[in-house]
Structures are given as C-alpha cells and as structure tokens.
Amino acid sequence: MWIPKTLLVILIFALHGQVLPARIYGGQEAVPYSRPYMVLLERRVRNQMKYCDGFLLSEDFVMTAAHCKADSYNALLGVHNFNKGPEQNISVKQAFPHQDFDQNHVLNDIMLLKLSTKASFSGHVKAIRLAGAGGSSLPGHCLVSGWGSYNRERENLSPTLREINVTLIEDTECAEEHLYCSSGEKGPACGDSGGPLVCENALAFGIVSFAAKEIYGFTKISDYKAWINSVLKN
Known part of the structure; x- marks a missing residue:
C-alpha cells in the first residue's frame, strides 16, 4: 500500500513547490470546543x-x-x-x-x-499530553481534527473545526521512517497539516504530515521524545 517516494514527492509538491497541507475529507463537525488543545x-x-x-x-x-x-x-x-x-x-x-x-x-x-x-x-x-513509547502494536481509536477544506472541489478552509476517525495500518516503511500511516478515501489532505493524531486515552500520538492519493502519513511523536x-x- 506504500506509495514510492518519487511519486509521493510529485504529489505533495504539486502546489507552488511546497508540501500540500492536509484537509479533512469526510468526517463531521466537531462538538464546539471539545478539542481545546x-x-x-x-x-x-x-x-x-x-x-x-x-x-x-x-x-x-x-x-x-x-x-x-x-x-x-x-x-x-x-x-x-x-x-x-x-x-x-x-x-x-x-x-x-x-x-x-x-x-x-x-x-x-x-x-x-x-x-x-x-x-x-x-x-x-x-x-494535550503526548503518548509514551508504548508497545509494538499500533494505537487504536484514532481521530484527526482540523479546519481544512472538506470538499475536494474547493480549497477554502472549513469555517468550523471538523474531525474524522482513522485506522492505522501496519507498514514496515512507515515504521522505519518514524511514521504512522492510514489509508482510505477519507482522511486528512489539504489545510490540516500539523494537527494531532489523537488516540487511546486522548493522547497525541502523531502529527498530520502528508497525504498522497489514499495514503496519509503522521509523524510518530514517541520517536522524537x-x-x-x-x-x-x-
């Protein structure tokens, strides 16, 4: 499921030579002020x-x-x-x-x-508290939130905070590059970069980093403690 680096670079540098920030595609509006971090x-x-x-x-x-x-x-x-x-x-x-x-x-x-x-x-x-090193298994019950556009046809920010549940996938290259990854049609893509990947017990496990096709990458915070x-x- 991993996208080769050469293709990834083409995809994420497609706009003004810069990384495309991520946006929430799908999901729903968050309960107001339920994510105070x-x-x-x-x-x-x-x-x-x-x-x-x-x-x-x-x-x-x-x-x-x-x-x-x-x-x-x-x-x-x-x-x-x-x-x-x-x-x-x-x-x-x-x-x-x-x-x-x-x-x-x-x-x-x-x-x-x-x-x-x-x-x-x-x-x-x-x-918000940061996750510790944890075990070898992936965290579950993960959520991403942000103000990025939720419409693939428009680049405008969402006026309200939105959120979506994501399921992390086992991937050797992701792990080697200090990343968590998820896949699917719904997830972060343009406008949500830098937001937290929040999992078990409301801890920040990752940082929204990139979206390429249907692969989403999150910097693994525990590797940078x-x-x-x-x-x-x-």
Whole structure:
C-alpha cells in the first residue's frame, strides 16, 4: 500500500513547490470546543497568509509539522468557528523545526513553536499530553481534527473545526521512517497539516504530515521524545 517516494514527492509538491497541507475529507463537525488543545496557525509566507494546524503542549509551546514553517506565525487559541474569532491570539516568539527535516521526502516533519506570552488555560484552551513509547502494536481509536477544506472541489478552509476517525495500518516503511500511516478515501489532505493524531486515552500520538492519493502519513511523536525534551528544557 506504500506509495514510492518519487511519486509521493510529485504529489505533495504539486502546489507552488511546497508540501500540500492536509484537509479533512469526510468526517463531521466537531462538538464546539471539545478539542481545546487545537491551535489554528496563521502563517505569513512571503507576505501571503497561509494556515496550518497545531496543538498545545503547555502554556507556551505549540507542536506542529516542520513543513508549516513560515516567516512569522500567530497562534489562534480557543477557536471553533474562526469567523467568530479566537479567544486568544498569541504571536510566536521562536520556531524550532527539527534539524533533520527533509522537505524533499517529508521526513522528521516536526516543529515546536515558542509563544511570545503564555496562554491562559480555560474550558476552551488546554494542553494535550503526548503518548509514551508504548508497545509494538499500533494505537487504536484514532481521530484527526482540523479546519481544512472538506470538499475536494474547493480549497477554502472549513469555517468550523471538523474531525474524522482513522485506522492505522501496519507498514514496515512507515515504521522505519518514524511514521504512522492510514489509508482510505477519507482522511486528512489539504489545510490540516500539523494537527494531532489523537488516540487511546486522548493522547497525541502523531502529527498530520502528508497525504498522497489514499495514503496519509503522521509523524510518530514517541520517536522524537529526546529531541522534544531537549528543546523544551533549553
């Protein structure tokens, strides 16, 4: 089921030579504010406004995908319908993309963002815990959420947060490249990059990284725990 790297690169770099962020195809609107860890990232890239998703690790750190790197960012917190505005809008002080991020093959696709001021936690704004190393079996009962377009014919963002359940697949190459993967017609594709793959006990297991045909890749967070801890401490 794995897509060869040469084909994957063609697919994900089809738009302006950049990785295509993912969007929720299928699924349904999330219960308002039921995912308080979700962050909508406003990204300024060469004077253009673009969007990715992310999720709160603490009062002052957001995790997202490294291919969401930009010239500057604003983290919008406490959002369900973005037309109504966020509860908190905090600029990003510093970005920490993984030093081995490979844009050509979308490897090590993980980034931490340090907020300029601490978020104020509330019923609508909370951090999510990260999964530990776990066993050899894949996590079950996984969910992805985001504001990406849910219509394959349109590129517009969904005004409201949407979510979909995904089932992870056993794949040797995915595991070797520090990824979880899922497959099927429904899943993340253009606008949801950087959001969390949330599984058992509401833990963040992965980061939405790429979509190519009917294969979806999620950076496996537990494989980067040492790097994450070094950034948070230093």
